[in-house]
Amino acid sequence: MTSHLLEVSAYDAAGYSPVVNFQTWRVAMLNYIDELEPDKIDNFQCHNETDEVFVLQSGKCILFCAELDIKNNIIDIISWDMEINKTYNIKRGIYHTHTLSEDGKVLIVENSDTNDANSPSIIIDDTIRHQLVNITSELWG
Template sequence: MTGTRDILVEVHEYIEDGYRPVVDYNGWRVAVLNYHPELLPENLQDFQRHDETDEVFILVCGRCLLLTGDGTTTVGTIHAMDLEPGKVYNVKRGVWHSHTLSRDARVMIVENTDTGEHNSPRCMLTEEHKRRIVELAAEHGYTET
């Protein structure tokens, strides 16, 4: 038997590693990003940017270091920002970015439903970029490997 709650409210949860969209509606999407070994500072290989939309990140629990890079065609200087739980971080359209997360991290992502590989180029990181990311992560207390 379906209760009234089931008709009025959908409940979604994603607890596995990595990224998963959980709600798509009328042009927007909510996704969950959880810890994944690929997101450890020493394992990051590339940054991405979204050419047609901003992207919003909200830390629910754990720790997330948001990494951004200036530059247009390639990643330039890399910057790091520790996300604070409950605050809304809007990465503007065209900004190179990635993340590193603690094992207990959960990040909510809000983006356009048509955000995908076709409008979100990736830029491979140089060895210098990779070293800088590991340094920034250590400076912010991300020492887990």
């Protein structure tokens, strides 16, 4: 719904979609998508020019952040089992990924020009993927 007073947006499909763009910022929604199951995650991404804020709206979401060595190899994974209505600010330059429960919905706030050109990824192997599966199993049972 849009009027000259208010714009109301929603996104209920699978995956990520911007819902509001204004000047230098955007609000997006991330809903469960099977490619974010821990055994299917294939990369960690960072944003070189912006922090990124996550707010869990419903369901469950785990944020994974990677600590890297000097050669950009993942040496440790730190995880947060998000709580509903708390803000989680991933700082600029930190490699991260996430997994959501099937009812998971996350609000994301980031710079409007965040894209693949300023957000490099690290492709992960089965060893790292197995760690994500184990962390998820430990946190969610």
